[in-house]
Amino acid sequence: MAATVVLLNRVLRVRDHPALVSAARAGDAVVPLFVFDPAILRTFGAPNRVAFLLDALADLDRSLERLGAGLVVRRGDAAEEARRVAVDVGAAAIHASADASGTARRREERLDAELHPGVFIVPPGELAPDGSDHYRVFTPYWNRWREHATRPVEKTPTGLRLPDGLDRGRLPALGALVPGDPSPALPRGGEAAGRERLLAWGGPSGYGERRDDLAADATSRLSPYLHLGCLSPLELAAEVAGRPGAEPFLRQLAWRDFAGQLLAANPRLPRENLRAARDEWNDDPDRLAGWKDGRTGYPLVDAGMRQLRAEGWMPNRARLVTASFLVKDLGIDWRAGAAHFEDLLVDGDLASNRVNWQWVAGTGVDPRPERILNPTRQAQRFDPNGAYVRRWVPELAGISGGAVHEPWKLGLEVPADYPPPLVDHLEAVRRLRGRR
Ligand SMILES: Cc1cc2nc3c(=O)[nH]c(=O)nc-3n(C[C@H](O)[C@H](O)[C@H](O)COP(=O)(O)OP(=O)(O)OC[C@H]3O[C@@H](n4cnc5c(N)ncnc54)[C@H](O)[C@@H]3O)c2cc1C
Structure with a gap:
């Protein structure tokens, strides 16, 4: 039997890895290959994600060594490098995990690889309503998704072997890949860290009731591990299914698949409105900068934006607001x-x-595109005592209770270093309604 290559993209784990399992079965030696592709680094390589990726690859390397192989690293165009390695080791086939973006799909075509599932629970294209190749509305998708029979979870392969004499390459340092530093409180990447996070979270009991409670911080925080495939979404769903509180959590995992099948069917959605919608926007660099810096004068908005900078993460409710x-x-x-x-x-x-940005903007698949969230009401509802805001906005830390959400009502007590609101929310509501 010849060697096989498995090109690793977004399935950076050894558990439940269909592409790795098939590659190991097909060849007497296997090359688990990761390629740092400058084109992807240029467009999507921010320090937070690349730092997390490097953790994940170092962890994967350790796991693969324990199984008898190790990670092989190259830099260049992913498809070209994969082919080059395949020629070097005389590989009969290249295996990869099918993904959804236009870039991934073009790479898959160029590679002519054997594609396997692993990125999603239900891969794009597997569910479709009558008369279309994908779902545009979430609820009918979810109703089909939850009844759908999935593939079994794969066993971790053992007894892997690299081809003799292959130069494994080395993982580069962060600074050699992207300029800039990661956020100070970034989580550690990798399958081991993902399993630890899953244990620390403790499971979905109470998830449905507490997922929007901003101060409780009760969601799983597994999103980065799912994004890079350090955890298998399918294995996670199987572990959670049947436990108390599982249903609302599985529903969120289905949202991830729903977004994946929307992107696969609409490769231009990262740039173009999904639905015909008004496409006129304010070009206002100062206000955009105020929003990015968490200085809008709306405490909940500012708390979220500052958490994003500090941790590289925000809870879903803060993302929406x-x-x-x-x-x-x-x-x-x-x-x-x-x-x-x-x-x-x-x-x-x-x-x-x-997909979520388009949902919020009303240009995507939200059945109520005119929806506008009131940042103060959202704060009173999802952070009633103000603890989340005080955690992230130190200028307001001295204001107790829910009063922290309306600093403009504090009169002389309003902290001098906290900005007044950038805009009047009610004014914005009137403007939007007037446009309709
Ligand atoms: C404007 C906006 C942008 C977002 N950008 C991203 C993004 O870049 N990456 C990302 O993974 N999620 C994104 N989300 C979805 C969601 O906010 C995050 O997945 C979630 O907050 C991650 O935290 P968690 O792991 O604790 O989630 P949990 O509540 O524990 O949910 C479990 C998992 O379900 C998936 N999930 C949950 N909600 C959604 C959702 N609305 N859409 C798709 N998948 C979901 C995630 O994989 C998540 O890890 C965005 C949401 C909004 C409103």
Whole structure:
């Protein structure tokens, strides 16, 4: 039997790895290959995600060594490098995990690889309503998704072997890949860290009731591990299924698949509106900068934006409120917001990020595109005692209780270093309604 190559892209684990299992079965030696592709680094290589990726690859290397092989690293065009390695080792085939973005699909075509599942629970294209090749509305998708029979979880392969004499290459340092530093409180990447995080989270009990409670911080925080495939979403779903509170958590995992199948069917959605919508935006660099810096004068928006900078992560509720504020209150193009999220989010994911931004902007698949979130009401509802805001906005840390959400009502007590609101929310609502 000849050697086989498995090109690793977004499935950076040894558990439940269909491409690795098939490659190991097909060859007497296997090359688990990761390629640092300058084109991808240029467009999507922000320090937070690349730092997390390097952790993940170092961890994967250790796991592969324990199984008898190790990671092989190259730099260049991923398809070309994979082919070059295949020729070097006389490989009969290249295996890879099928992905959803236009870039991934073009690479897959050029590679002529054997494609396997592993990125999603239900891969794009596997579910479709009558008369279309994909779902545009989430609820019918979810109803099909939850009943759908999935593939079995794969066993971790053992007894791997690298071809003799192959130069394994080395993992580069972060500074050699991207300029800039990661956020100070970035989580550690990798399958081992992902399993630890899963244990620390403890499971979905109470998830449905507490997932929007900003101060409780009760969501799984598994998104970066799912984004890079350090954890298998399928294995996670199987571990969670049947446990108390599982249903609302599985529903969120289905959102991830839903976004993936939308991107696969609409490769231009990262840049173009999904639905015909008004596409006129305010070009306002000062307000955009105020939003990015967490200085909008709306405490919940500012708390979220500052958490994003500090941790490279924000809870879903804060993402919704900050995104809605940029698009609906400031009238700034959703693409500018999505790009800023991608600069910082450690889980920054083309499908989930851009689909959610379009949902918030009303240009995507939200059945109520005119929805506008009131940042103060959202704060009173999801951070009633103000603990989340005080955690992230130190200028307001001395204000107790829910009063922290309306600093403009504090009169002389309003901290001098906290900015007044950039815009009047009610004014923004009137402007939006007037446009309809
Ligand atoms: C404007 C905006 C941008 C977003 N950008 C991203 C992004 O770049 N990457 C990303 O992974 N998620 C994104 N999300 C979705 C969601 O906010 C995050 O997945 C979630 O906050 C991650 O935290 P968690 O792991 O604790 O989630 P949990 O609540 O524990 O959910 C479990 C998993 O389900 C998936 N998930 C949950 N909610 C969603 C959702 N609405 N859409 C798609 N998948 C979901 C994630 O993989 C998540 O890890 C975005 C949401 C909004 C509103």
